[in-house]
Amino acid sequence: MFRKKPYRINTYLSYGTLQHFRAQGRALEYQGVNFEGNTNVWQTLKNIYKQFESDEIRNTALEIKLSNGTSFETTTDKEGYFKIDEVLQEPYLLTDQDDWLPYTVSFKNTTDHKIIDHNIFKGKMLLPERNASYGIISDIDDTILHTGVASVFKWRLVANTFFKNFDRRMPLEGTSEFYKKLHSGKKGDVLNPIFYVSNSPWNLHDYLAAFLSKNQFPEGPILLRDFRNPFEAKPKKQLPHKEAEISTILESYPELKFILIGDSGEKDADIYIKTAKKFPGRILAIYVRNVNHLKRDSRITELLDTFNEIPTLLVKTSQQAEEHAKKHGFIS
Secondary structure: OOOOOOEEEEEEOEEOOOOEEEEEEEEEEOOOOOOOOOOOHHHHHHHHHHHHOOOEOOOOEEEEEEOOOOEEEEEOOOOOEEEEEEEOOOHHHHOOOOOEEEEEEEEOOOOOOOOOOOOOEEEEEEOOOOOOOOEEEEOOEOOOEOOOOOOHHHHHHHHHHHHOOHHHOOEOOOHHHHHHHHHHOOOOOOOOOEEEEEEEEHHHHHHHHHHHHHOOOOOOOEEEEOOOOOOOOOOOOOOOHHHHHHHHHHHHOOOOOEEEEEEOOOOHHHHHHHHHHHOOOOEEEEEEEOOOOHHHHHHHHHHHHOOOOOOEEEEOOHHHHHHHHHHOOOOO
């Protein structure tokens, strides 16, 4: 007889405001995924498969607790996800020195048929400093992590994601150092918030978080999308995922300006320019990494050249972006 898999709650790095506490994650049967160590190709493939083959815990009650005793209740949806946005006064009193507010999530009703090895799962929410100079919103695939999104049939994307463990994948040259300088800002006395937005599915959250941590990128919310089954009848959202997430971030912090970083492999430049027009005066600069795709790069160059309202730059190296950022006073 097979032993039932224990229940667990995966929390996703989120962000909040001076009035709102936000948390999100997913309740699942634990699959025994472990990316640590010298993982070979077969083990990596099994880990990725387990993340996509996840068995969700749907319609189950959860309790979220903060360090001051405040608690909230929520219920997972039919795919096991939960997401809350609750009013919270003076949340900055609960943050640590790096501007993160810790919380715990637990299954509210534990019954005999559930196997729960422990019932306290940690999560945290970013609360940007009120005197931050600016925020950074960055893509992940082919912007900081070589993925191959622009390859034919996306075969490089598949090979890199499914057959390489996070510790065998290298960030694009100079990106970690550049992001740390943006995070610290010009004076280095305040932490500028950074948000990672990708079209990758939530199933890859832990994989990407491990990659960012190993390569010493500044910690920030990782905003991914729901993995859509092509046969699902679920209606599509009005805005593409990246565009919607970026708009929500800017609406959450109306006093904060942003630097947008992406690549020429997809529609990043189009989305960023559209965002700059939608939120006039809010975007300080747009950096687009050249993915060496002649046709796409030519289109992106023309697109950026015709948009002169803010500094834009198609770069081949992080050093070019860094020099541009120094010139405009974003970093020292």
